[in-house]
Amino acid sequence: MTTTEHRVGQRAPLTRERIIDAALRYIDSHGLGELSMHKLGAELGVKAMSLYKHVVNKDDLLDGVVEQLWSEVEDAALVDGDWRKGYESFAYSLREMVHRHPGAAFLITSHGIMPASSLRCIQAHITAATDSGVSEERAYAWLRTITSFALGTAFNDVAWSSSQQECQPNTVAELVRPDVPPELVAVAEIFCGQADPDAQFELGLDLMLRGIDS
Amino acid sequence: MTTTEHRVGQRAPLTRERIIDAALRYIDSHGLGELSMHKLGAELGVKAMSLYKHVVNKDDLLDGVVEQLWSEVEDAALVDGDWRKGYESFAYSLREMVHRHPGAAFLITSHGIMPASSLRCIQAHITAATDSGVSEERAYAWLRTITSFALGTAFNDVAWSSSQQECQPNTVAELVRPDVPPELVAVAEIFCGQADPDAQFELGLDLMLRGIDS
DNA sequence: CTTGACAGCTTACACCATAAGCCATACGGT
DNA sequence: ACCGTATGGCTTATGGTGTAAGCTGTCAAG
Numbered sequence: 001m002t003t004t005e006h007r008v009g010q011r012a013p014l015t016r017e018r019i020i021d022a023a024l025r026y027i028d029s030h031g032l033g034e035l036s037m038h039k040l041g042a043e044l045g046v047k048a049m050s051l052y053k054h055v056v057n058k059d060d061l062l063d064g065v066v067e068q069l070w071s072e073v074e075d076a077a078l079v080d081g082d083w084r085k086g087y088e089s090f091a092y093s094l095r096e097m098v099h100r101h102p103g104a105a106f107l108i109t110s111h112g113i114m115p116a117s118s119l120r121c122i123q124a125h126i127t128a129a130t131d132s133g134v135s136e137e138r139a140y141a142w143l144r145t146i147t148s149f150a151l152g153t154a155f156n157d158v159a160w161s162s163s164q165q166e167c168q169p170n171t172v173a174e175l176v177r178p179d180v181p182p183e184l185v186a187v188a189e190i191f192c193g194q195a196d197p198d199a200q201f202e203l204g205l206d207l208m209l210r211g212i213d214s
Numbered sequence: 215m216t217t218t219e220h221r222v223g224q225r226a227p228l229t230r231e232r233i234i235d236a237a238l239r240y241i242d243s244h245g246l247g248e249l250s251m252h253k254l255g256a257e258l259g260v261k262a263m264s265l266y267k268h269v270v271n272k273d274d275l276l277d278g279v280v281e282q283l284w285s286e287v288e289d290a291a292l293v294d295g296d297w298r299k300g301y302e303s304f305a306y307s308l309r310e311m312v313h314r315h316p317g318a319a320f321l322i323t324s325h326g327i328m329p330a331s332s333l334r335c336i337q338a339h340i341t342a343a344t345d346s347g348v349s350e351e352r353a354y355a356w357l358r359t360i361t362s363f364a365l366g367t368a369f370n371d372v373a374w375s376s377s378q379q380e381c382q383p384n385t386v387a388e389l390v391r392p393d394v395p396p397e398l399v400a401v402a403e404i405f406c407g408q409a410d411p412d413a414q415f416e417l418g419l420d421l422m423l424r425g426i427d428s
Numbered sequence: 429c430t431t432g433a434c435a436g437c438t439t440a441c442a443c444c445a446t447a448a449g450c451c452a453t454a455c456g457g458t
Numbered sequence: 459a460c461c462g463t464a465t466g467g468c469t470t471a472t473g474g475t476g477t478a479a480g481c482t483g484t485c486a487a488g
Contacts, residue, residue: 014466036444048466049446058445063391109373110320113408114389119398122405142402144370144417152366156358159323175328177277184333190354191336192328204359207425208418251474263477264436272476320437 014046016054020064027065032200037061066107067115071098074121083128087143090125091150091198091205098154105158111152142212149208153201160192230259230268234278241279241318259342280321287311287336295357297342298423301357304339305364312368319372323365340372356426368417374406 012018022043027035037058041048055061076093079086098105120142129139160175172189226232236257241249250271255262265424269275290307293300336357343353374389386403 036442037446046466047468048444048467052446053466068348094300106320106324109369112373112389113391114395115391115399116403119390119394119405120402121403123398126297126401136404141417143412144405145367145414148366148370149363149418152364152365153359155323155366155369156362159326175326176226176333177327177329179354180330184330184337187333187340188328190350191333191358200355200358203355204363204422205357207422211421211425251477252475260435261437262475263438266477267435 006155014044014054016064019044019051019054020061020068023061024065024068024101024104028101032103032105032106062107062111063113063115065104066111066113067117069097069101069104069108070121071117071120072100074117077121077125079124079128083125083132083134083139084212086128087146088124088205088209090121090143091146094142094147094150095154098151098158102158105155146205146208149204150201153197153204157197228258228264228268230278233258233265233268234275237275238279238282238315238318242315244317246317246320276321276325277327277329279318280325280327281331283311283315283318283322284329284332284335286314287322288331291335291339293338293342297339297346297348297353298340298426300339301360302419304335304357305360308361308364309368309415312365312372316372319369360419360422363413363418367411367418371411405419 011088019040023035023040026040026043037048037051041051044051051061055064073090073093076096077086077090098108126136126139129143130136153157155182160172172185175192176185176188222329233254236252237249240254240257251262251265258265269278269297287304290310291300291304312322339357340350340353343357344350348356374386381425386399386406389406390399390402
């Protein structure tokens with residue numbers, strides 16, 4: 001047993017990291033709206049106020065979650081090789097992250113923070129492009145466009161496939177008010193139905209990348 | 215004075231519509247997180263519980279806000295003429311709506327509801343396309359792609375230009391933790407800076423529309 | 429004048445984030 | 459071996475939140 005272990009055999013000591021992990025897990029399975037310091041504490045076998053010894057407040061906790069999300073993206077997106085491949089893999093890993101964390105992913109755009117991991121990730125792809133002779137301005141513009149597209153489509157997938165909380169089947173019927181006429185419900189069925197969103201994404205992304213080349 | 219007026223000279227009577235309008239205005243100027251039934255009631259010169267005579271609960275209120283947002287989009291997006299123009303104007307009016315209501319717009323994807331106005335709008339554009347010989351499958355796929363792109367880029371603009379609450383100047387310094395190295399802050403400056411997002415949007419959109427034609 | 433509908437109010441409850449301060453343990457310096 | 463100090467978790471308390479339940483006063487129709 002190391003010297004840092006407290007009371008061997010009891011619960012592991014709290015850590016900022018452990019708290020953030022637990023928060024992300026909780027959001028994934030119960031939805032962002034269900035997360036509270038009390039419940040999160042309970043999840044970790046601890047009272048709510050104990051969390052504040054490791055996290056300045058709930059906002060800070062969510063900052064940590066965003067950081068975590070970005071670092072997952074950073075890990076997954078490869079940069080070596082053609083910068084176009086890099087951009088593409090960046091888009092894919094963003095998309096996969098959103099699908100992996102439907103409840104939490106919204107925080108990435110709504111929480112107004114750019115953690116170091118995100119910036120490192122962006123910087124890597126940008127330099128890959130500029131090293132290949134792309135102007136810095138274009139490198140940024142294209143990356144921004146692709147990022148927006150990737151996030152936009154992924155959020156769309158997620159919004160309709162599960163009502164942002166919980167993880168029920170979620171039929172289209174739950175998306176429309178009971179009084180909308182049936183022909184409009186049919187529109188919703190098709191527009192929001194899972195008509196192969198992956199193919200959809202590939203199509204759009206390919207479209208943009210080809211546009212860049214031309 | 216009409217027969218529906220109560221106590222002339224006092225405040226106008228509450229209405230679902232008036233409440234929703236006030237809520238949207240409140241969110242626009244104070245941020246979504248600041249909205250509460252109590253404050254909204256105060257804004258209307260009324261106690262919180264009075265709102266529940268016109269709105270089943272807060273969720274229903276937010277549904278109403280989403281409905282309002284979509285109806286603004288519906289009003290602005292024109293459908294007659296070339297369906298491509300229709301798609302384009304749809305994208306533009308979505309974008310403008312998001313910029314007009316930075317705090318509330320998130321609800322459109324996160325609140326899991328498709329009001330009749332949204333479906334009417336979608337249907338109109340789809341039939342414009344299919345009437346011109348586009349297959350229904352492609353009409354939907356392209357509209358979905360463009361919608362995602364428009365929302366994705368607009369959310370991006372909004373996320374960095376004002377920290378989703380409040381309406382301060384918001385320098386990039388507020389987006390990054392104080393401990394990130396300066397060269398990464400520079401990346402944030404460029405990536406999140408307002409490097410003409412309109413041009414950015416036009417570029418991406420044009421890119422997709424041209425891709426559709428080819 | 430009575431009656432009923434309805435708009436707004438009051439009260440009440442469970443839950444939330446979090447400020448302030450308590451207590452026991454663990455560790456570093458002597 | 460001791461002691462001071464830092465630390466991690468706990469308790470208690472405050473003000474804000476959504477909303478259930480029920481009251482009151484005003485209006486319009488009978």
